[in-house]
Amino acid sequence: MEDPYIEFVAGWGQRILGWFLPNLNTIEWTGHIAILLWSAMMVIFSGRLFTMVENTSSTMLKMKAFRSLNFLVIILMLLDLFLLRFHQNYEQLLSKIGLSLFTTYSAIYLYSLASFHTFKRFGAEKTIDNRSVYVETYSTRIINLLLVVCATFGTFYIIIKVWGADSLLETTGLMGILVGFLAFTAPVWAPDIISGLIILNSQMLEDGDVVVIDGFPNEYIISKVSFVYVTLYDVRNNHRALVKNSRFLSGKIDNLSKIASTEGMRAKLSYNIGYPKLEGRSGSERVEAFESFMKKIDNMFSRAFEECASNEKTIQINTNKPFEWALTQTGDYALEFTMWFYFNRIPNTKVTATARKHLMGTAYKVNQAVYKASIFEDIDLATPDLANITFNDSLSVENMRNTPSAGEEQTQPTDLKNAPDNMA
Structure with a gap:
């Protein structure tokens, strides 16, 4: 009883499939089925596939776009099979579009996957904001450039083969036009790519470093050195900025995160203090008064250092280096005293608030401590009237x-x- 029933169902199944499915050879069926299975797997496992490459705020958006493209490819391939069954002269336009999309997003994903593993293999590990991350190096940039070139030309080649436009591969075809376009526009993009390689090869400018750029007034955090530009965070004003790699290297760059010694970065504050009153005194008395005045200045800066050292959690100075000071200028109306202090090492960070508190916050609090000490020592920091x-x-x-x-009353000064x- 079971054998005739099974044969009946199988026969009807073959008739239905034969009615819906087109007559394709083995290679064509293999290609369609492979693309359908691959796209279905991409839809199912897209979440895991993208977490293998990156895990950022934009990952979810990219994953949704990736799924949508795979759904579109599946729909196009199924519609292509349907049209092949009922239209004998159909030229498989939908399958060619689907294959082009499939080739493009597969190349993009494979490039992202290869780039991710390149970072793991050749990137430099660095701690930024208490997290261990991999930053780009000269080696990773060279490999990524090669990957971009191979992925781009490989994708163009496959798409041209899919559409049967082999004439575009000739010297006067699309490839020739593309190579000519790149050669013609090289003066625009080549300097930035080369400058980016120089930045990475120097190992003096890395992600998370705080820098001061010649021609720019503020301090900036390096967020990323890309192929053609550097992404910066403005520490003072808390916004982003873009600078072309060639412009970034065109002048002097002060890297505040790379110090010359273990003492830390050195900074100064200047104060104009009025001359001591020495009139009506003998020479020895004037010398004693001057020494007493300089002693008060020394006590003021020493007291300010003790105040700052007792608050080392909020005031980021090197407590092993007392404040240094000197009489740097004798002006017409006041004496200029300059005080130097040393910052603690600036942490590797991409948070502007952290750098702002470390740099500006510390300088402001040191200045406040000096003023407080001047009140105690009865020293007026105001320039004389x-x-x-x-x-x-x-x-x-x-x-x-x-x-x-004489002889008249003056009414005007x-x-x-x-x-x-x-x-x-």
Whole structure:
């Protein structure tokens, strides 16, 4: 009883399949089935496939686009089989479109997968924001360039073969036009690619470094050195910036994350302090007064250092290096004292707030500590008022404004430009 029933079902199944499916040779059936199975597997395992390549905020969006393309390829291949069954003169246009899409996104994914493993194999491991990541190096950039070239020309070649346009492979065809276009536009993109290789080969500028670029006023964090440009984070203003690789290397670059010694990066603050009052004293008394004045200055900076060292969690200075200071300029109205201090090593970070607190926050708090110490030492950090300058022993600016001329009452202040020569 079972054998006739099975034969009946099998016979009807063959009739139905024969009615729906076209007559294709073994190679054509193998190609269609392989593409359908591959696309179905890409849809099912797309989540796992993309986590193998990257795990960023844009991964989900890329995965959805990847699934949509695979669904589209499956639909195109099924429609192609349907049209082949009912239209004898059909030229498989939909399958060619599906194969072109399949070739393109497969090449993109395989390039991403190869690039990811290249980073793992040849990239430099670096800790950024307490996370271990791989950053690009000269070797990974060279390999990625070769992968891009191979993937691009390989994809073009397969698509041309799919559409049967072999004439495009000739010297005067598409490939020749593409090579000519690249040669003609080389002065535009080649300097940036070469500059990018120089940046990576120098090993002096890496992701997470804080730099100051010649011609730009602020400090920047290097986010990524791509093929043609550098992505930067503005530390002070908290926004992103793009600079072409060739422009990035055109001037001096100060890398604040790469220090010259273990002492840390050196910074300075300058203060204008009024001259000590030494009038009416003998020579020895003036020397003693000057030494006492300089002692107060030293006490002020020492007290400021102790204040900062006691708050080392919030003030990122090298507590093993006391503040250094010197009298750097004797101006017309004030003495300029310069104080130097050393930062702790700047952490590798891509968070602008972290770099901002480390650099600007520390400098502001050191300045505040100096002002607090000046109050304790009774030192005025304000530049003396220029309106109190004495021109001679008996006449000052204030006296000139308040003293009337002989024989008349003065109602306007004296014009210093028309003052007598003996007053100038």
